[in-house]
Amino acid sequence: MDPALISALVAFAGSLTGTLAGIITSSKLTDYRLKELEKRVDKHNSLVERMYCLEEKINLQEEKQRNADHRITILEEDKK
Helix, strand or coil: CCHHHHHHHHHHHHHHHHHHHHHHHHHHHHHHHHHHHHHHHHHHHHHHHHHHHHHHHHHHHHHHHHHHHHHHHHHHHHHC
16 A cells, blocks of 8 residues: 555544544533533523512512501591
8 A cells, every 4th residue: 555545544534533522522511511501591590480479479468568557547547
């Protein structure tokens, strides 16, 4: 076999190996970063859901407070 052909095949194999290793490494890094981002999004969504529940509870408590204040006002007027 011609030494130039052997040299070209070895260079091709090296380039192919390096390229594939780079692609695999890049893919692993991308997967890792996506998983970390998904974790952060899940935490954010959980916080949003909890805040929504808290807002509903606050609204309910405010309504109860308004009703109690109204009843107190009525009782005070009846007393006078």
